[in-house]
Amino acid sequence: MSPTRISRWIVLTDLDGTLLDHHNYQAEAAKESLSLLAQHNIPCIFNTSKTFAEVVQLRQQLGNxxxxxxxxxxxLFIAKNNAETAGFSTDQADYNSEIIATPYAxxxxxxxxxxxxxxSFRSFNDMPASxxxxxxxxxEQQAWLAKQRCASEPLLWQGDDHSLQQFRQLIRQHKLQLIQGGRFYHLMGDADKASAIGFFRNYYAHQYQLAPSQIGVIALGDGENDRNMLEQSDQPVVIPAACGQPLTLTHSQTITATSPGPAGWNQALLAWLEKHY
Known part of the structure; x- marks a missing residue:
């Protein structure tokens, strides 16, 4: 898609290790670019492995x-009536939601x-919040929120590599998938972070009375579970991982931030905003 055809932009961002620091889960270093996105009326959509309960708490803290x-x-969750106050509610009844993968049970x-x-594995459902x-x-309060799941389950693998491959085969037979995140594997149905791109192109095209092709998507992430989202966006921004090498993408427009976590997130978006706004 040519950038000259894009009329409005939206941001889809991973949280842990991207907007949030890998170690302390803080976003302080990204406050400047978050403020500028809000000033330019650019939606900043959190696209994360976190749960509903975790995300609504974080959105309140960051004013998102x-x-x-x-x-x-x-x-996916969208506040009903698009009301500003509803956007900070902690009650799922105040949101239109769509569960697009296999239910938790x-x-x-x-x-x-x-x-x-x-x-052999140990999943969140096996673990107390402690x-x-x-x-x-x-x-412990945050951990309790992380256990409130609706369509995915993080787990720690306790077997060897051979049994992991057998486990993956069993998963595929059941039309499920196992995604490797920063700390855990995530068992889930047939969805990934890229599923949100088409949905929100259409949603904001309707909101702004534009064609979906006129909605540009900036995506930011640091992990393997962000790869498809980044590749399918118009402007992928790779945030270097706290440990190891940054993702390598095939997308010709890829930007790689200079620092891990929110500092890199801030730097990359400030540079992008300066160029486009």
Whole structure:
């Protein structure tokens, strides 16, 4: 898509390790670019492995009332009536939602059967909030929010590489997928973070009375589970991982930020905004 055809832009961003610091989960270093996005009326859509409960709390802290995507593309949420105050509600009833992947109860049923077959792992459903907190660095209240899931399940693999390959085969047979995130594998149905791109192109095209091709998508992410979202965007921004090498994309317009986490997020978007606005 040629940039000259784009009339309005939207941002889709990963959170952990991207907008949020990998170690302390803070976004302070990105405040300047977040403020400028709001001034230019550019929606900043969180597209994350986090749960609804986690995201609405974070949106309140950051003053973000845009739609959002949870659990690696499994569920989308838009405040009803597009009301500013509704955008900060913690009640799912105040949002129009779409669960586009396998429901949580079906995932737990699959994991129970897999464990009966001898596969070794430990998932969030197996862990009390205190253990999730210890594994993630979240406090116990945040860990409890992370356990409130609707369509995906993080797990720690405890078997060897050979049994992991057998587990992946079983997953494919059940038309599920296993995505590797920053800390955990994520079991989920047939969706990913890229699922949100077409949806929000159409949503904002309707909002702005434009053709979907006139809605440009900037995507920011740092992990393998962000790859499809980045590749399918108009302007991918790779945030260097806190550890290891940054993602390498095939997209010709790829920008790689100079720093990990929110500092890199801020730098890349400030440079982009200066060029376009």
């Amino acid at each position: 009332s845009s739609p959002f995507v949870c659990e690696n593309g499994s569920a 079906d995932l737990l049923r699959f994991l129970f059967q897999a464990r009966q077959q001898g596969f 253990e999730v907190a210890a594994m993630t660095g979240l406090d």
